[in-house]
Amino acid sequence: MNMHAAKAQASSRGLPGGALVNKAVACLIALTVSASVASVALAADAPAAAPAAPATALATPMATATAPAHNATPFWREVRKTDQGITTIKGAETGTLVQMxxxxxxxxxxxxxxxxxxxxxxxxxxxxxxxxxxxxxxxxxxxxxxxxxxxxxxxxxxxxxxxxxxxxxxxxxxxxxxxxxxxxxxxxxxxxxxxxxxxxxxxxxxxxxxxxxxxxxxxxxxxxxxxxxxxxxxxxxxxxxxxxxxxxxxxxxxxxxxxxxxxxxxxxxxxxxxxxxxxxxxxxxxxxxxxxxxxxxxxxxxxxxxxxxxxxxxxxxxxxxxxxxxxxxxxxxxxxxxxxxxxxxxxxxxxxx
Amino acid sequence: MARMKFLCDSDRCIECNGCVTACKNEHETPWGISRRRVVTLGDGLPGEKSVSVACMHCSDAPCMAVCPTDCFYRTDEGVVLHDKDQCIGCGYCFYACPFGAPQFPQTGNFGMRGKMDKCTFCAGGPEKDGSAEEKKKYGNNRLAEGKLPLCAEMCSTKALLAGDADVISEIFRERALHRGKGGELWGWKQAYGKDGAPVAKAVKEEKK
CATH class of the missing domain: 1.20.950.20 (Transmembrane di-heme cytochromes, Chain C)
Known part of the structure; x- marks a missing residue:
């Protein structure tokens, strides 16, 4: 999804290829789709916070009871280093979306x-x-x-x-x-x-x-x-x-x-x-x-x-x-x-x- | 020249695995090889998301960079392909790829992996377009027939898009616009909205 978009954009902008993964990840953050459900969950977490506060509220990415907010930096940081995803395809690490x-x-x-x-x-x-x-x-x-x-x-x-x-x-x-x-x-x-x-x-x-x-x-x-x-x-x-x-x-x-x-x-x-x-x-x-x-x-x-x-x-x-x-x-x-x-x-x- | 790309809209993907099945059937991939897979994040939790992932046809492809026989090549349309005749099955592309795209038909010890197989963006291999050898080694060459990858064509919710990067990113951009979210950085407005219903509000605003 988002990394696809990031890459599509990166290439259409003619960015140089080096450190592609890092760049893609940087773009991810900019392009990620937010989940409305997670937004509500976060709103419940920090209702009266100042505009800067959501960033801190997002600091607990994967281990929370609800699924993480999808355009959050910590979420993608987790995606990049854990195999928390599930898939029907059998094999080692198939649930890992991105291995860094x-x-x-x-x-x-x-x-x-x-x-x-x-x-x-x-x-x-x-x-x-x-x-x-x-x-x-x-x-x-x-x-x-x-x-x-x-x-x-x-x-x-x-x-x-x-x-x-x-x-x-x-x-x-x-x-x-x-x-x-x-x-x-x-x-x-x-x-x-x-x-x-x-x-x-x-x-x-x-x-x-x-x-x-x-x-x-x-x-x-x-x-x-x-x-x-x-x-x-x-x-x-x-x-x-x-x-x-x-x-x-x-x-x-x-x-x-x-x-x-x-x-x-x-x-x-x-x-x-x-x-x-x-x-x-x-x-x-x-x-x-x-x-x-x-x-x-x-x-x-x-x-x-x-x-x-x-x-x-x-x-x-x-x-x-x-x-x-x-x-x-x-x-x-x-x-x-x-x-x-x-x-x-x-x-x-x-x-x- | 078009620059081919995949894009998976995780707000639309319903984890039906239709793309996986379509790919396997179209290319008659060997037993145990699945060129595409759907990964679900936060499964069973509110807001779970699924992403269909295969070879991303990277601009600076890690597989290409580490291949000892230099068997990878990039087509004019930006599709990353490889020559199975030159593949030695060392597995280095598998080590390097962030997406787990390279697959091997065998899991034997002593590096007996067989020839690497991966998504070709339905563009075959170095053999003559549409030839029997090409089909045997790499599956169908739909691109040569003027068709786009079957996984995306079959996608029932049109979550998976495949095609010219400019075109599919424009489609995605329009979707994000209509949803009133996505395609921008996280911020207060996206998180909460003014009346607690950011999506409905954004759509309303869009219609005006």
Missing amino acids: EGNAWRHLRNGPVTLWGGLLLLAMTVTVLGFHAWKGQLRLSSPATGKRVTRFTAGERVVHNTVAGSFVLLALGGLLLLFGKHLLVPVLGHTLVAFMLQILKPVHNFLGLVFVVALLIMIVMWAKDNLWAAADAEWIGRAGGLLDRSHVPSWRFNFGEKTWFWFGVTILGLTVSVSGLLLDFPAILELRAKLQIANLVHGIGALLMMFLALGHIYMGTIGVEGALEAMKTGDVDETWAREHHELWYQQVSGKGK
Whole structure:
């Protein structure tokens, strides 16, 4: 009714489209039809009031014994945030005439999340590539001995690579959902991007389960080796030897890896897992407002995880010589073990300094 | 060019759900999908009001803004339509829409919602006007036949108006004028009148 009128008027006046809902609501107040019954009810409430008084008399909108006055500001405020209406159409929230949270979700998602998320990933990519161009690959300083030390068991590699593989596919789907419209549609066109998403969306929704299970196993599997050790203080003090290319002794995982493990894998990984599972089973949340929050948490968590993952993937592939080999074959050269994880090497090989 | 709009006069809507039924029948929408619904506010209380609501064909449509595949488009007449071939069923339009217009044929887990369906203002979809594919996916294209949406055409009390915004807002304005209320801000006169019968008085004044 009134919002229809408001919108009809807004468009016929040629108002700009932005903040449409707010504008429509503002117009509502101006255009709303008053109910004569409610008028009488209000007259009974405040018969001798001054002209300004009706506004205060209207302050109790929905909870009164009579239906509210329909052109009252508080009434429409209530309409916008409650589901007090009834309808014969079955389904969640069908009695809600207007849900306002969608507007906030839209502007957060299309605004800061898209912009800052995109800039964050771009900045990390540029940083990593710039660093590589500047410092090059971190190579072994002594020749390889040819003796191999087992770094990851077959089980560990399967778990890690399941997490890694599913993560990459999940990230691709997520990135395409958020940025595809802006970056790929102008290049590839609507049909192709829609086709890719039609495949990636179900893949994303089902593969998420695989990711969650493998992630939980990985967290349990490596938590102990990622606990704080005294050697980590030295690693922090020397910035991991990243800049001066020195060897900082560390246990099985250095502090950089531990940071990624706790912040990236554990905290952010569990965040996207829980929010993702809730989105997979929308009946749990039911209300749109909750789904919107889950969606934002999922998106922001995933963007931060990708941000950190770019660093991890760089170090694990082209950044450090022998790192990819360790995850591929499960073992590393003795020299690699000594130069990168000296304390761990001494522990597993039984050799002292 | 006309700018198409819906307008529901809640002083006339009697919650008969004729518009809902007309829409479902005209477009043979799938089981569980109702492109239009009537919401009653303050049900059973004096002054209860009913509003028929569907897609409002917004000027700055939130569904269009959040769609990851950008499958929405606006016709020259301001009708917001979408391409089901490009819909991935992510549900984002449903999150964003203030009116709950986007509907999904399935409620399965893992986002298995199927293709979104919503009111087309009886204007079909991107397929050829009046084609079999268009009818199958979006229902009848009455606008292409020079007809207005069936929900409004069928409305027994003419509460639901559909058509050019200028025309229907003029109709509504005239109604408000005759009633002596509506279309203006709340004020002392509208609330109480001088003799306690504001409507009768306004009508009397109008006749003079």
